[in-house]
Amino acid sequence: MHKKRVYSGIRATGRLHLGNYLGAVKGMLQLQDEYDCVFSVVDLHAVTTPYESTSLADATRTVILDYLGAGLDPEKCLIEVQSFVPEHIELSYYLSTIYPVSRLEDLPTYKDKKAQHPKYVNMGLLYYPVLMAADILLYKGERVPVGIDQEPHLEVAREIARKFNSMFGETFPEPKRFATEGEYIPSLTGEGKMSKSVEGSFINVTDDLETIQQKLAKVPTDSGQLGGQIPQEGGVATLFSLMYLLGGKELHHKYVLDYKDKKIRYADMKKELSDVIYQELRPLQEKRKYYEENPHVVDNILREHANKCQEIARQTIKEVREKMGFLVINN
Numbered sequence: 423m424h425k426k427r428v429y430s431g432i433r434a435t436g437r438l439h440l441g442n443y444l445g446a447v448k449g450m451l452q453l454q455d456e457y458d459c460v461f462s463v464v465d466l467h468a469v470t471t472p473y474e475s476t477s478l479a480d481a482t483r484t485v486i487l488d489y490l491g492a493g494l495d496p497e498k499c500l501i502e503v504q505s506f507v508p509e510h511i512e513l514s515y516y517l518s519t520i521y522p523v524s525r526l527e528d529l530p531t532y533k534d535k536k537a538q539h540p541k542y543v544n545m546g547l548l549y550y551p552v553l554m555a556a557d558i559l560l561y562k563g564e565r566v567p568v569g570i571d572q573e574p575h576l577e578v579a580r581e582i583a584r585k586f587n588s589m590f591g592e593t594f595p596e597p598k599r600f601a602t603e604g605e606y607i608p609s610l611t612g613e614g615k616m617s618k619s620v621e622g623s624f625i626n627v628t629d630d631l632e633t634i635q636q637k638l639a640k641v642p643t644d645s646g647q648l649g650g651q652i653p654q655e656g657g658v659a660t661l662f663s664l665m666y667l668l669g670g671k672e673l674h675h676k677y678v679l680d681y682k683d684k685k686i687r688y689a690d691m692k693k694e695l696s697d698v699i700y701q702e703l704r705p706l707q708e709k710r711k712y713y714e715e716n717p718h719v720v721d722n723i724l725r726e727h728a729n730k731c732q733e734i735a736r737q738t739i740k741e742v743r744e745k746m747g748f749l750v751i752n753n
C-alpha cells in the first residue's frame with residue numbers, strides 16, 4: 423500500500439532551540455516510524471536573510487547533528503541538505519509561473535522580514551514561500567510537521583498545488599500541517615515566540631544545565647502574590663507552558679495550585695524546570711556527540727540520502743515537465 427509522504431525542513435541557521443525541537447522535530451520523531459519521511463536542512467532558504475558565507479556550511483552541519491542527536495533515524499527517514507538536490511530550485515521556478523506576486527507581497531512573514539531587514543529585501547525573500555511549496559511538492563508531501571507560525575506558508579503550498587492540478591491535471595496532494603503539543607513555544611522574554619533572531623528568547627537543544635538555569639533566571643515574573651488564573655502572556659505564562667510540555671501534567675498542576683494559592687516560589691519553579699528541560703535534552707546531547715566525533719558517518723548518510731532524494735525528485739520533475747508541455751526526448 424502507498425505510504426503517505428511526510429516532508430519538513432528547518433533553516434540552516436545553526437543550533438536548534440526548544441521551539442524548533444518541540445514544534446517541529448518532535449513531530450518528525452512521531453512520524454518517522456509510520457510514513458515515508460524526508461527531513462531537510464533548508465540552506466537555500468537560509469540565504470534569503472543576512473548571513474555569513476563563512477559559517478553557512480557549519481550552520482548546516484549543526485542542524486544535521488541536532489537532527490541525528492534528537493533521534494531522526496537514518497534507517498527510517500531520508501535526511502536531506504536542500505541544496506544537494508537542485509530539483510528544488512527547478513520545481514520552484516515552474517511553480518513561480520502560476521502564482522501571483524501580489525499574494526506573496528501580502529504574506530505576514532514577508533512583511534515581518536522586510537521590517538526586520540529593510541536593506542535586505544531581495545527576490546529570494548519574496549520567492550521564499552514558492553521555494554517552500556516546491557520543497558514539499560517535489561516529494562508530493564501530504565503531512566508537514568511544523569510549528570503554527572508556518573501555517574501561512576502551507577496555505578500557499580496548498581494554493582499552488584490546487585492551481586497546478588486545475589491547470590495541468592491532478593499531480594500534487596494538498597499538504598496539511600502535522601501539529602505537535604508544542605506548536606507555539608513562547609519566548610523566554612515573555613514577549614512573542616521563541617526565536618533564533620531574538621537574543622535572550624531561546625534555549626538551545628545543546629545548552630548544558632548551568633546555561634539553562636542562567637537563561638531561566640532571567641525570565642521576568644510577578645511578585646507571586648497575584649493568584650487567580652495563570653496569565654496567558656508574559657514570562658510567567660512561558661514558564662507554565664514549558665513546565666506543561668516538559669515537566670508533564672502533574673508537575674504543571676502542582677505549580678498551578680501554588681499559583682492559585684498565592685504561594686508560588688518562582689526560584690523553585692525555575693530550578694525544577696531547568697532540571698526537566700535538561701533531562702529531556704541530555705540524551706540528545708549524548709547521541710549528538712557520537713555523530714560530531716564521526717563526521718565521515720554523517721557524510722556517508724548525507725551522500726547516500728541525497729542520491730535517494732534525487733531519484734524521487736527527478737520523477738516529479740519529469741512528470742511536471744511533461745504536464746506543462748515541455749519538449750521531452752526519450753533516450
Ligand code: TYM
Pocket residue numbers: 429430431432433434441442443444445446464467553554557558566567568569570571572575604605606607608615616617
Ligand atoms: P524555521 O527554520 O524558522 O523553523 C523551523 C521549525 O521550527 C518551528 N518553530 C517553532 N515551533 C514552535 N514554537 C516556536 N517558537 C518555533 N519557532 C520555530 C517552525 O514552525 C518550523 O517548523 N519556512 C520554514 C522552513 C522550511 C520548511 C520547508 C518547513 C522551508 N521549506 C518545507 C517545512 C516544509 C522555516 O523557516 O522554519
